Amino acid sequence: MNSSVKDTANDAAASTRNAIRDTADSMSTAAGNTIKSAGEASSEQLEKMEKLVRANPLAAAGIAAGVGFMIAMLARR
Numbered sequence: 248m249n250s251s252v253k254d255t256a257n258d259a260a261a262s263t264r265n266a267i268r269d270t271a272d273s274m275s276t277a278a279g280n281t282i283k284s285a286g287e288a289s290s291e292q293l294e295k296m297e298k299l300v301r302a303n304p305l306a307a308a309g310i311a312a313g314v315g316f317m318i319a320m321l322a323r324r
Contacts, residue, residue: 300307
């Protein structure tokens with residue numbers, strides 16, 4: 248009787264380990280896909296930004312100066 252309880256417990260533990268492993272693998276794959284997707288999206292946005300800056304260099308310089316001024320004002324406080 249003791250042996251069957253032990254076997255049942257071992258089977259349950261193995262099943263739980265496998266379920267945890269499968270879940271961890273799925274989560275890892277999903278996280279990898281999300282990171283890849285975010286990287287692609289950020290690359291696309293960077294390319295768009297570069298095109299806008301090249302098309303409107305004076306506006307980009309003005310925006311950069313304004314942001315720099317705001318940061319400087321906040322840093323003084």
